Amino acid sequence: MSGEPPVVARGLVKRYGEIVAVDDVDLTVEAGDVFGYLGPNGAGKTTSLRMLLGLIRPTSGSARLFGRDPLVDGARALDGVAGFVEGPRFYPYLSGRKNLELLADYDGDGARGRIDEVLDIVELRDRAKHRVGGYSHGMRQRLGIAASLIRRPQLLLLDEPTTGLDPAGMRDMRDLVRRLASEGITVLLSSHLLAEVEELCNRVAIIRKGRILYEGSLQALLATASDRYSLRAVEPERARLLCLAQPGLEDVALDGDEITFRAAEDAIAALSIALGQARLGFTSLTPQTTSLEELFLDMTEGAADVPAVAATEEVA
Amino acid sequence: MSGVARVYKWELAKLVAQKRTYLGIGAAILVPIAFVVSLVVQGGTGPTDVPLGRTLTATGLATPFVVLFFLSIWGLPLITALVAGDIVASETNNGTLKTILTRSRDRGEVFTGKVLACLTYMIVAVLAMAVVGVVAGSIAWGLHPLTSLSGTSVPVGHSLVLLGETLGIYIVALAGVAAFGIMLSTVTRNSAASVVGTLMFALLMQLLGVLPGTEAIRPYLLGTQFDAWHGFLRTPADWAPVVRALWVCAIYLAAPLTAAYLVFLRRDVAGE
Numbered sequence: 255m256s257g258e259p260p261v262v263a264r265g266l267v268k269r270y271g272e273i274v275a276v277d278d279v280d281l282t283v284e285a286g287d288v289f290g291y292l293g294p295n296g297a298g299k300t301t302s303l304r305m306l307l308g309l310i311r312p313t314s315g316s317a318r319l320f321g322r323d324p325l326v327d328g329a330r331a332l333d334g335v336a337g338f339v340e341g342p343r344f345y346p347y348l349s350g351r352k353n354l355e356l357l358a359d360y361d362g363d364g365a366r367g368r369i370d371e372v373l374d375i376v377e378l379r380d381r382a383k384h385r386v387g388g389y390s391h392g393m394r395q396r397l398g399i400a401a402s403l404i405r406r407p408q409l410l411l412l413d414e415p416t417t418g419l420d421p422a423g424m425r426d427m428r429d430l431v432r433r434l435a436s437e438g439i440t441v442l443l444s445s446h447l448l449a450e451v452e453e454l455c456n457r458v459a460i461i462r463k464g465r466i467l468y469e470g471s472l473q474a475l476l477a478t479a480s481d482r483y484s485l486r487a488v489e490p491e492r493a494r495l496l497c498l499a500q501p502g503l504e505d506v507a508l509d510g511d512e513i514t515f516r517a518a519e520d521a522i523a524a525l526s527i528a529l530g531q532a533r534l535g536f537t538s539l540t541p542q543t544t545s546l547e548e549l550f551l552d553m554t555e556g557a558a559d560v561p562a563v564a565a566t567e568e569v570a
Numbered sequence: 571m572s573g574v575a576r577v578y579k580w581e582l583a584k585l586v587a588q589k590r591t592y593l594g595i596g597a598a599i600l601v602p603i604a605f606v607v608s609l610v611v612q613g614g615t616g617p618t619d620v621p622l623g624r625t626l627t628a629t630g631l632a633t634p635f636v637v638l639f640f641l642s643i644w645g646l647p648l649i650t651a652l653v654a655g656d657i658v659a660s661e662t663n664n665g666t667l668k669t670i671l672t673r674s675r676d677r678g679e680v681f682t683g684k685v686l687a688c689l690t691y692m693i694v695a696v697l698a699m700a701v702v703g704v705v706a707g708s709i710a711w712g713l714h715p716l717t718s719l720s721g722t723s724v725p726v727g728h729s730l731v732l733l734g735e736t737l738g739i740y741i742v743a744l745a746g747v748a749a750f751g752i753m754l755s756t757v758t759r760n761s762a763a764s765v766v767g768t769l770m771f772a773l774l775m776q777l778l779g780v781l782p783g784t785e786a787i788r789p790y791l792l793g794t795q796f797d798a799w800h801g802f803l804r805t806p807a808d809w810a811p812v813v814r815a816l817w818v819c820a821i822y823l824a825a826p827l828t829a830a831y832l833v834f835l836r837r838d839v840a841g842e
Binding site: 301304307308309310311328329330332333336337338339340341342343344345346347348352356357359360361362363401405 | 576577579580583584587588664665666668669670671672673674675676677836838839840
């Protein structure tokens, strides 16, 4: 495979009449990433993935997979790429195995010989003879993964792979994604489940109303939010005044007995010394951990529009 | 195996696995049987106002021609529409189109494979009707020389050749119906609308041909070509309607298929 990144999307726009489903989206997925594409339902995740797979034509902008554009290179652009959008779909009147045989024949390249192997991976071998029409949702999702794996992909595009699965099914699906990633497959998965993304992904993009609010590493995103601290002191009002006067502390606020502020780590060290010198006893000085969920809700519900964009720039 | 051949093979496999395929082929088989059985039971001499109708009970070889005459009006167009109108639209609605379009086959290959499979099904239906017609008719009335439309006697062997030519030129005309169905199926993405619309198209083409004042366009209507095979049954054979059917049908085949192809190559494949 070429040295081009698995996914490079630039300025992707998809307009349906008045509605802009995807608005100037840039995405870069590097080899080895497990990339989480996060957004509320209807944010434009699936539409973006469809454009990446060449199923729909962007109104403007371009998408390249390993340097190849599906609009220009046709099916060849999908060499080494597999996945599904909006849940995998199969012919209900054919068996699971027949469905895979069909797709393997479409692929060529010895894909047929890998059917048994992938059926084992997704644990569907004993049901492969049965018609897909009788499969549960979870079995179809797993068959979708199997159908992707017979292509021996270097890049997997998965659209909400755990949606609709029961807790055990979700766990199995996540284990599978983790395992595939550990084998060197780059994964781009869309999700609205934050815990899932936090658990699986090293890089994320957050999309709302068709626009990317953040793209970068998950750690950096979490770090932008972890510069908030809270302080509990014996004399809250005196402590607040001290904090206000202390260099390096911002957004100081008194919330009940608790003082909150933003600061870098060295400013925290200086603050603890200052508190001691002022003979001001404190009971706790703790960093406020922000979960991805809080960040996500902040960003996607629009309350923190400006900080979110600022965060993107900080990280970049 | 080429890309198109792979797609074609699996399109056939899908047709074999679907009930509606048997509905069409089954009808093509049952109609000649029912036709022969009802004539034998009633003891009639056959319809007098259709080609070869007068000599229907003289030889089993007349049966496929007479049944073709009746089925060509709406029976075979409906059988064709059942699959042609469905072949792209059903995959759009089931979401399987995106499944196969994210594999290693180009859209052009997928489309071509579908068209070939649809035409194959149509040919099988016509041949099944003819073979069953010959067999059922021969059981009822024996295998004797055919009397041509010009009144001459045609030996059994040559009658079978005429039947082959007849089916050939009829299949070319019916392919025009199939092409229209595939276009509707691709453009409307609605299976039921495409099946009904295709049948309407076939009926309209024939209706236009019998309305007064349409004489000028009549030779160029698809419905007119459904009867081109009558030319083979004259002695000597009248090639004029056959030759015209060939080029007129080429247009009815090429225009909708080209349109459908271009739409299929560019269209967005998204959930409905």
